[in-house]
Amino acid sequence: xxxxxxxxxxxxxxxxxxxxxxxxxxxxxxxxxxxxxxxxxxxxxxxxxxxxxxxxxxxxxxxxxxxxxxxxxxxxxxxxxxxxxxxxxxxxxxxxxxxxxxxxxxxxxxxxxxxxxxxxxxxxxxxxxxxxxxxxxxxxxxxxxxxxxxxxxxxxxxxxxxxxxxxxxxxxxxxxxxxxxxxxxxxxxxxxxxxxxxxxxxxxxxxxxxxxxxxxxxxxxxxxxxxxxxxxxxxxxxxxxxxxxxxxxxxxxxxxxxxxxxxxxxxxxxxxxxxxxxxxxxxxxxxxxxxxxxxxxxxxxxxxxxxxxxxxxxxxxxxxxxxxxxxxxxxxxxxxxxxxxxxxxxxxxxxxxxxxxxxxxxxxxxxxxxxxxxxxxxxxxxxxxxxxxxxxxxxxxxxxxxxxxxxxxxxxxxxxxxxxxxxxxxxxxxxxxxxxxxxxxxxxxxxxxxxxxxxxxxxxxxxxxxxxxxxxxxxxxxxxxxxxxxxxxxxxxxxxxxxxxxxxxxxxxxxxxxxxxxxxxxxxxxxxxxxxxxxxxxxxxxxxxxxxxxxxxxxxxxxxxxxxxxxxxxxxx
Numbered sequence: 359x360x361x362x363x364x365x366x367x368x369x370x371x372x373x374x375x376x377x378x379x380x381x382x383x384x385x386x387x388x389x390x391x392x393x394x395x396x397x398x399x400x401x402x403x404x405x406x407x408x409x410x411x412x413x414x415x416x417x418x419x420x421x422x423x424x425x426x427x428x429x430x431x432x433x434x435x436x437x438x439x440x441x442x443x444x445x446x447x448x449x450x451x452x453x454x455x456x457x458x459x460x461x462x463x464x465x466x467x468x469x470x471x472x473x474x475x476x477x478x479x480x481x482x483x484x485x486x487x488x489x490x491x492x493x494x495x496x497x498x499x500x501x502x503x504x505x506x507x508x509x510x511x512x513x514x515x516x517x518x519x520x521x522x523x524x525x526x527x528x529x530x531x532x533x534x535x536x537x538x539x540x541x542x543x544x545x546x547x548x549x550x551x552x553x554x555x556x557x558x559x560x561x562x563x564x565x566x567x568x569x570x571x572x573x574x575x576x577x578x579x580x581x582x583x584x585x586x587x588x589x590x591x592x593x594x595x596x597x598x599x600x601x602x603x604x605x606x607x608x609x610x611x612x613x614x615x616x617x618x619x620x621x622x623x624x625x626x627x628x629x630x631x632x633x634x635x636x637x638x639x640x641x642x643x644x645x646x647x648x649x650x651x652x653x654x655x656x657x658x659x660x661x662x663x664x665x666x667x668x669x670x671x672x673x674x675x676x677x678x679x680x681x682x683x684x685x686x687x688x689x690x691x692x693x694x695x696x697x698x699x700x701x702x703x704x705x706x707x708x709x710x711x712x713x714x715x716x717x718x719x720x721x722x723x724x725x726x727x728x729x730x731x732x733x734x735x736x737x738x739x740x741x742x743x744x745x746x747x748x749x750x751x752x753x754x755x756x757x758x759x760x761x762x763x764x765x766x767x768x769x770x771x772x773x774x775x776x777x778x779x780x781x782x783x784x785x786x787x788x789x790x791x792x793x794x795x796x797x798x799x800x801x802x803x804x805x806x807x808x809x810x811x812x813x814x815x816x817x818x819x820x821x822x823x824x825x826x827x828x829x830x831x832x833x834x835x836x837x838x839x840x841x842x843x844x845x846x847x848x849x850x851x852x853x854x855x856x857x858x859x860x861x862x863x864x865x866x867x868x869x870x871x872x873x874x875x876x877x878x879x880x881x882x883x884x885x886x887x888x889x890x891x892x893x894x895x896x897x898x899x900x901x902x903x904x905x906x907x908x909x910x911x912x913x914x915x916x917x918x919x920x921x922x923x924x925x926x927x928x929x930x931x
Contacts, residue, residue, distance in 0.1 A: 363403040364389060371408065376423050382453055383420035386411045397442035398422070416449045419457060426455025431484055433461035440491075444469050452479035452506055460484040465493030465501075465520070473506025476539035476563065480507040483514035491518045493552065496525030501557075504536040510543030510567060517543030517567070520550040526576070531556040543567040547589075553577040553603075559584045568594045568680060570619070576603035576716075578629050585612035594621040594682050596642065601628040602715050606748060610634060616739075617641050621682065623739040625699060628715075628748040636786070638758045639739040651686070651731045659726035661692030661719035668696050668719075672732055673708045683712070687729035692719030696726065698743050742779040750779045757786040873902050 364371065368389055376383025387408035393399065398410035398417075410421065422439040424432045440463040443450045449470035457480065473479030483490050490508050493499065501520075510517045517540045520529065529552055536558070540547035547564040549572045557579065564570035570589035573579055578601035589596035596619040601607040607628070613635040616623040623642035658671040668691065670683075677683065681702055688696045700712035744750040869888015875881065884902050 359408065360401045360403055364406065370411065376420055377425060381420055381425075382418060383423070385417070385421040386413075396445065397438040398446075412446070412448055415447065416451050417443065418451045418453065420453065422450075424457050426453060426457045426479070428456035428458065428480075428482075430458065432457055432459045433484070436461050436463050440464065440469070441466055449502075452481070454478040456480040456482050456509075458482045458484050459490065460487060462487050462489045462492045462514075465491055465499065466495050467497060468500040469493075470502045471506065472504050475505050476507050476537050476561075479505065480509055482509040483511045485513055487514050489514055489516035489519040489549075492516070493520040494523045496523045496527050498527050498530050499533075501529055501533040501535070503538060504534070505538075507539040507541065508543070508547070509541045510547075512542045512566075514543055516549045517541075517547045518549065520548075520552040522552045522575075527552055528577075529554040529557055533557040534560065535562055536560045537562075539563040539565075540567075540570075541565055547571065548573070551575045553607075554579045554582050556580075557582040560586060562587045564589045564592070564596075566591045568592060569598055570596045572598045574598065574600040574602060577601060577605060578603075578607035579609045580607045581609075583610045583612065584614065586614075587611075588615040588617075589623075590616075590618040592619045592621060595619070595625050596621070596623045598622075598625045599627065599629055599631060600625070601748070603628075604716075604748070606630060608632075611637065613637060619643075622699075622741050624752075625741045625743070626750060626752050627698075627743045628750055630749070630751045631753070633752070633754040633757075636756050636758060637754060640758075643738045651733045654726075654730040654732055656728045657725050658730055659688060659691045659696050660724045661694065661722060663692065663720065663722045664718050666694070666713045666716055666718050667711050668694070668714065669705070669709060669711050670696065670702075670732075671709050675708070675710060675732075677702055677704060677710060677734075679704045683710075684733040685712070686731045686733065687727070689725060689727040691725040692721045692723045693717075694719050696730075699741065740781070742781060744778045748778075751782070752780070753782045753784075754786075755784050757783055871902070875904065 359373075370386060370388050372384065372386050374384045375381040376385070387400065388411050389402070390399075390407045390409050391405075393401075393407050394409045398412075400408045402408055410417065419426060419439070422442065423435045424439055436457075436459040440450070442448070444465065444467040447468060447470070449472060452471065452473040454474045455478075459481070460483075481490050490510065508517045522528075529550075533554065534557060535548070537560070540563070543549075543566070547567060547570050548559075548562075549569065551574055553575045554573070555577075559571070559582070562584075564587070570592050571584075571587075572595065578599055584597075596616045597614075599609060608630045609632075611631060611633045614633065615638045617638065617640040619642045621643065623639050652672070654670070654672055660669040660671075661667075670685070672683075675683075679702065682699060683702055684699045685696045694717045695714055696712065698714060700714060702710040702712055704710050740752065742750050742752050869886060871884050871886055873882065873884040882902060882904060
């Protein structure tokens with residue numbers, strides 16, 4: 359265009375492409391006598407300029423010189439094209455194709471992007487850049503993104519990073535992320551330190567990388583909704599929701615599928631989260647191999663007066679910046695706590711730093727005591743935590759789960775609850791094995807199971823509500839040729855109906871045992887309901903007891919030439 363001298367008096371012209379004829383970049387330009395002070399321009403002959411005209415407020419990537427051929431590096435124009443659209447309130451339209459970039463796009467204002475579908479339009483990183491999209495602004499912004507894919511390509515530090523640039527900016531009401539897919543970001547698919555108010559994440563698929571959604575901000579995602587979301591294949595946490603502020607944050611999640619993540623499926627800290635509809639957790643916490651907790655020795659923690667940072671001495675930790683650790687058993691140091699889940703910043707091979715909320719240390723102190731333990735992985739589906747006095751609640755409408763996490767202990771569903779944390783599960787089938795691991799819980803926690811089918815509940819210091827109707831658990835005891843069997847939870851007042859199938863060489867007899875327990879199984883009574891059994895040939899001589907919160911069945915006699923299975927339903931009151 360710079361070689362063409364347009365006729366004098368020409369007000370506007372139209373091109374048939376940007377880089378080539380019919381490449382999708384054809385657009386309308388106004389002729390200007392001086393250079394426009396923005397990105398939407400091309401140089402003409404005789405010192406004149408062409409300025410983009412965007413009559414409907416929408417402009418294609420190709421009209422801004424971006425090429426979606428999965429080959430061209432758009433880094434030289436990517437940041438400028440995004441800034442131009444934001445400064446003018448234009449919506450950027452991505453056609454089918456892959457737009458690669460070695461330079462991140464800064465989000466400096468309201469941003470509107472629409473693609474041709476989450477499997478059709480892709481913005482993909484080249485090399486080690488901070489993010490494909492990075493908001494580093496102190497201005498409140500609106501984000502409306504839909505129908506495209508973000509691919510960190512395994513090299514970008516983030517797929518999307520929102521932060522307030524050291525200020526107090528928020529993602530404001532009217533924002534949404536719809537039909538978005540994110541692949542292979544190293545740290546996060548969506549990684550944010552900016553609060554989001556009344557926003558929506560709808561039909562979002564996140565796969566791979568260290569985290570799926572990592573939202574750690576003052577007030578978190580207050581009044582926002584996550585619906586029809588799927589997160590899989592993350593290395594640390596599928597969804598991390600942490601409120602570092604001093605006021606309560608509330609969030610609604612609808613019909614989430616969280617499965618196959620190596621770390622925790624869902625982490626909730628200092629927030630009230632309500633999960634509506636059917637939510638599915640499966641195969642999370644697949645640590646390979648399972649890493650046992652590590653003792654950190656005596657007084658491994660150091661604080662600096664006026665800082666929220668805690669230095670942790672952990673010899674040979676093998677961690678990198680951005681990895682996660684869970685600290686347990688630490689006494690207060692400088693009047694702040696290290697206990698809970700934290701992202702580390704590596705110092706050297708034997709130490710790292712963490713920050714637990716925004717509280718500042720009152721003194722420069724070394725301490726923590728002799729019982730400090732670090733957990734490398736979180737082989738767990740759900741972790742609720744509250745590092746301060748702000749109430750944390752996870753209220754689940756209905757849940758489906760049948761986990762086989764390789765690092766899990768008896769299919770752990772939730773554990774490591776800090777003070778003032780509640781979990782309510784109103785229905786569903788959370789697990790046939792170990793629903794809630796309450797061992798080591800802090801005081802002030804509770805779990806309510808309403809109309810759930812579930813397995814064992816280990817309570818320890820955690821209060822488990824037993825006054826709700828319809829709490830049922832199922833299990834199976836198979837005696838076979840052994841002396842004892844277990845499988846049905848029995849750690850509170852209730853009764854068990856056990857159906858017994860007793861079989862010898864030529865006869866089958868079916869009946870049931872009714873077993874009553876009170877004082878959490880301290881007192882137990884049972885009786886046989888069924889046909890009279892012969893004195894030999896059947897394993898009829900069975901006694902019941904409660905050991906380790908499990909209903910135990912033991913043979914006390916019989917000839918040994920028959921066998922029996924027991925299937926029971928446990929109801930609490």
